[in-house]
Amino acid sequence: MTARVESDANQTGADRISDAEHAVMEALWAKSPQTAAEVCEEVCGQRGWSMPTVKTLLSRLVQKGALATQPDGRRFLYTPLIARSAYVGTESKRLVERLFGGRAAPLLAHLAENEALTADDIAEIERLLAELKK
Amino acid sequence: MTARVESDANQTGADRISDAEHAVMEALWAKSPQTAAEVCEEVCGQRGWSMPTVKTLLSRLVQKGALATQPDGRRFLYTPLIARSAYVGTESKRLVERLFGGRAAPLLAHLAENEALTADDIAEIERLLAELKK
DNA sequence: GCATTCAGATTACAAACGTAATCGTTGAAC
DNA sequence: GTTCAACGATTACGTTTGTAATCTGAATGC
Numbered sequence: 613m614t615a616r617v618e619s620d621a622n623q624t625g626a627d628r629i630s631d632a633e634h635a636v637m638e639a640l641w642a643k644s645p646q647t648a649a650e651v652c653e654e655v656c657g658q659r660g661w662s663m664p665t666v667k668t669l670l671s672r673l674v675q676k677g678a679l680a681t682q683p684d685g686r687r688f689l690y691t692p693l694i695a696r697s698a699y700v701g702t703e704s705k706r707l708v709e710r711l712f713g714g715r716a717a718p719l720l721a722h723l724a725e726n727e728a729l730t731a732d733d734i735a736e737i738e739r740l741l742a743e744l745k746k
Numbered sequence: 747m748t749a750r751v752e753s754d755a756n757q758t759g760a761d762r763i764s765d766a767e768h769a770v771m772e773a774l775w776a777k778s779p780q781t782a783a784e785v786c787e788e789v790c791g792q793r794g795w796s797m798p799t800v801k802t803l804l805s806r807l808v809q810k811g812a813l814a815t816q817p818d819g820r821r822f823l824y825t826p827l828i829a830r831s832a833y834v835g836t837e838s839k840r841l842v843e844r845l846f847g848g849r850a851a852p853l854l855a856h857l858a859e860n861e862a863l864t865a866d867d868i869a870e871i872e873r874l875l876a877e878l879k880k
Numbered sequence: 881g882c883a884t885t886c887a888g889a890t891t892a893c894a895a896a897c898g899t900a901a902t903c904g905t906t907g908a909a910c
Numbered sequence: 911g912t913t914c915a916a917c918g919a920t921t922a923c924g925t926t927t928g929t930a931a932t933c934t935g936a937a938t939g940c
Contacts, residue, residue, distance in 0.1 A: 628926095630926075630927055630928085631927085631928090632927070632928060632929085633927090634844070647887095648887080648888080649886095649887090661928095661929075661930090662929080662930065662931095663930095664929080664930050664931065664932090665928075665929050665930060667887090667888070667889085667930095668928085668929075668930075669928090669929095670888095671888080671889075672927090685887095685937085686886080686887055686888085686935095686936065686937060687886085687887055687888075688887080688888075697856070697859075700845050700846075700856055701856050701859070701860045703841065703845060704841065704845070704853055704856050704857055704860070705857070705860060707837065707838065707841050708857065710768070711834050711837060711838070712834075715864075715866075715867060716854070716857045716863050716864075716867045716871070717866075717867045717870035717871050717874065719838055719853075720850070720854065720871050720874055721874055722831070722834055722835050722838050723838055723839070723842065723850045724874060724878055725831075725835065726835045726838070726839060729850050729878070730849075732849075732851075733849060733850045733851045734875055734878060734879070736851035737850070737851050737854050737871070737875065738875060740851065740854055740855055740858060741868055741871065741872060741875075744858055744863070744868060745868070762896090764896075764897060764898085765897085765898090766897070766898060766899085767897090781917095782917080782918080783916095783917090795898090795899075795900090796899080796900065796901095797900095798899080798900050798901065798902090799898075799899050799900060801900095801917090801918070801919085802898085802899075802900075803898090803899095804918095805918080805919075805920095806897090819907085819917095820905090820906065820907060820916080820917060820918085821916080821917055821918075822917085822918075
């Protein structure tokens with residue numbers, strides 16, 4: 613029972629969530645709590661996974677302190693312990709840090725060049741900026 | 747001489763560049779061509795790596811088609827085969843895809859919330875948007 | 881009560897990654 | 911010519927990740 617580090621549940625900077633794990637988190641962010649079977653129903657199709665795979669990912673996420681379990685009869689209900697917004701926030705920041713020296717503007721520039729910006733996006737961003745300046 | 751897949755040199759979507767590898771790429775994007783020793787001089791300090799580590803990373807990047815080598819006497823000069831802008835572009839897109847359903851605006855919103863946007867950034871983004879609309 | 885089934889837990893295993901030591905070769909110094 | 915140092919190449923090895931099979935214990939049907 614080697615009492616691992618645990619804690620760090622809310623800090624997104626905690627144990628890194630892998631790509632596959634992220635898919636599971638998304639399912640639970642969309643709706644929680646859910647059982648393993650329910651999560652599988654959502655992701656197994658999309659990613660071509662089998663039940664055991666989802667179980668493994670869920671367990672790892674619990675170990676990492678990203679999910680909480682609450683017993684429901686003989687199975688578990690899983691609930692995110694870290695907020696999606698926190699995760700998304702740190703992930704975004706990481707990227708901006710790594711690729712753009714922490715400046716967000718060049719990111720936007722790149723998205724623009726790569727046609728990753730729709731007209732709607734542009735409009736919305738302008739709204740956001742207006743908000744920010746108020 | 748098992749002629750691997752190779753090719754896919756310019757497609758950033760090729761073999762994924764890992765985090766450690768990325769550090770090496772940055773050094774070469776900053777200045778190229780460079781020898782292994784020169785690259786090490788730049789990154790070994792920052793990341794606490796030793797020469798062999800850099801050599802390994804360089805080799806893997808060559809295997810992945812991300813770097814080209816040109817012999818210079820008895821050593822190699824390494825040059826990026828994929829452009830930084832391409833790499834940065836796909837990486838950004840990946841993130842936006844994964845976390846924001848492909849929409850860039852929510853990304854910006856998050857950066858804003860997390861104080862990741864400086865006043866300068868905002869100004870610059872506005873300039874960019876103005877450009878885009880022209 | 882006993883077999884079946886269905887959860888989670890444990891174990892597995894290959895690929896990728898991070899980090900590096902060692903090997904083999906070859907030019908350079910003497 | 912022989913030794914040495916400096917390269918790249920090969921090998922190594924623990925960890926993380928992706929993906930899953932198997933085990934174990936308990937609820938459930940009969």
